[in-house]
Amino acid sequence: MERVAAGELDYTVKIDTKDEIGDLARAFNAMTTDLAKAKKELIDWGHTLEEKVEEKTGEIRKAQAQLIHSEKLASLGRMAAGVAHEINSPLTGIVTFGHLLLKKFPDGSQDREDIEVIIEQANRCSTIIKGLLGFARATSVEKGPVNINDILNHSLNMVRHKADFFNIKIVLNLDESLPPIKADASQIQQVFLNMIINAADAMDGKGTFTVCTRKVIENGNPFVEVEFTDTGQGISEENIKKLFEPFFTTKPVGKGTGLGLVVSHGIIQDHGGRIRVKSNVGEGTSFFVRLPFYEG
Ligand SMILES: Nc1ncnc2c1ncn2[C@@H]1O[C@H](COP(=O)(O)OP(=O)(O)O)[C@@H](O)[C@H]1O
Numbered sequence: 103m104e105r106v107a108a109g110e111l112d113y114t115v116k117i118d119t120k121d122e123i124g125d126l127a128r129a130f131n132a133m134t135t136d137l138a139k140a141k142k143e144l145i146d147w148g149h150t151l152e153e154k155v156e157e158k159t160g161e162i163r164k165a166q167a168q169l170i171h172s173e174k175l176a177s178l179g180r181m182a183a184g185v186a187h188e189i190n191s192p193l194t195g196i197v198t199f200g201h202l203l204l205k206k207f208p209d210g211s212q213d214r215e216d217i218e219v220i221i222e223q224a225n226r227c228s229t230i231i232k233g234l235l236g237f238a239r240a241t242s243v244e245k246g247p248v249n250i251n252d253i254l255n256h257s258l259n260m261v262r263h264k265a266d267f268f269n270i271k272i273v274l275n276l277d278e279s280l281p282p283i284k285a286d287a288s289q290i291q292q293v294f295l296n297m298i299i300n301a302a303d304a305m306d307g308k309g310t311f312t313v314c315t316r317k318v319i320e321n322g323n324p325f326v327e328v329e330f331t332d333t334g335q336g337i338s339e340e341n342i343k344k345l346f347e348p349f350f351t352t353k354p355v356g357k358g359t360g361l362g363l364v365v366s367h368g369i370i371q372d373h374g375g376r377i378r379v380k381s382n383v384g385e386g387t388s389f390f391v392r393l394p395f396y397e398g
C-alpha cells in the first residue's frame with residue numbers, strides 16, 4: 103500500500119493463500135490493476151483532448167482567415183464601386199471630346215495619332231472600371247431558372263469565330279439531362295466567357311479546349327459541375343495561390359486586368375457555388391465551377 107501511495111499504481115502483491123489475507127491480497131491487486139487502467143485512460147484522454155483542441159484551433163484559424171479575406175474583398179468592392187462611379191463620367195468626357203478633336207486633324211498626322219492614343223488609353227480605363235463594377239456587383243441581379251448548357255453554348259458561340267480560336271479544337275461533352283439552375287444568366291455568362299478567354303490566352307492559339315457538364319453530389323446535395331479544361335501553359339503553384347486576388351494578372355498591359363477570376367469567384371459564391379482549379383505547368387489547366395440546382 104505504501105508503494106501504491108507513492109505512485110506505483112500497477113503494483114501487485116504476491117500472496118496466494120486461501121484465508122482472509124489471500125482475499126485481501128486479491129482485492130488489493132484488483133484495485134491496483136483498475137487504478138493503473140484508470141490512470142492510463144486519463145492520460146490517453148488528455149492526449150486526445152490536446153489533439154482535439156489543436157484541431158479546433160486550426161479550424162477556427164482557417165475560418166478567421168477566410169472571414170478576413172472576404173471582409174477585405176467586401177470593403178475593396180465598396181471602394182471600387184465608389185471610385186468606378188466617380189471616374190466613369192470624366193472618362194466618358196475624355197473619349198467623347200477625343201473623338202470630336204480627331205475630326206480636326208487630317209488622317210495620318212502625328213496629332214491625330216496622339217489623340218488616338220489618348221482615346222485608346224481612356225477606353226482601357228473604361229474596361230478596367232467595368233471590371234471593377236462587376237467586382238463590386240453594382241449591377242442588378244435577377245435569378246431565375248436557367249439551363250446551364252444553353253449559357254455555355256451561347257458563350258462559346260460568342261467567341262468561337264474569333265481569330266484566337268481558329269486553331270483551337272473545342273470539345274463539348276454536355277449532360278443534356280441536367281435540371282435548371284437558379285441563376286442570373288448574364289452573370290453566369292460573364293464567368294464562362296472569362297474561363298473561355300483565359301483558356302484561349304493560355305493556349306496561345308492552339309490545342310484542345312474541353313467543356314463538360316455533369317451532375318455531382320457534394321455532402322449529400324446535388325450540384326451541376328462545369329469543367330473547363332485547356333491544354334495551355336498551366337499555372338505554377340505560386341500563381342495558383344494568387345489567382346483570386348484582385349489585379350493579379352500575368353498578361354501584358356492592355357490584355358489583362360486581373361479582375362476576371364475575382365469577379366467570377368464573387369458571382370459563383372453569390373449563387374451558392376464554388377470554383378476549383380487543377381493545373382500542371384506545361385500540360386494545361388482545369389477549372390471546375392459548381393452551382394446548386396433550382397429548387398421550386
Ligand atoms: N486557363 C488558364 N491557364 C493558365 N493561366 C490562367 C488560366 N486562367 C487564368 N490564368 C491566370 O490567372 C490570371 C488571372 O486571370 P483573370 O482573373 O481572369 O485576369 P486576366 O485574364 O485579366 O489576367 C491570368 O493572368 C493567368 O495568369
Ligand SMILES: [Mg+2]
Nearest residue numbers: 296300362363
Ligand atoms: Mg481573364
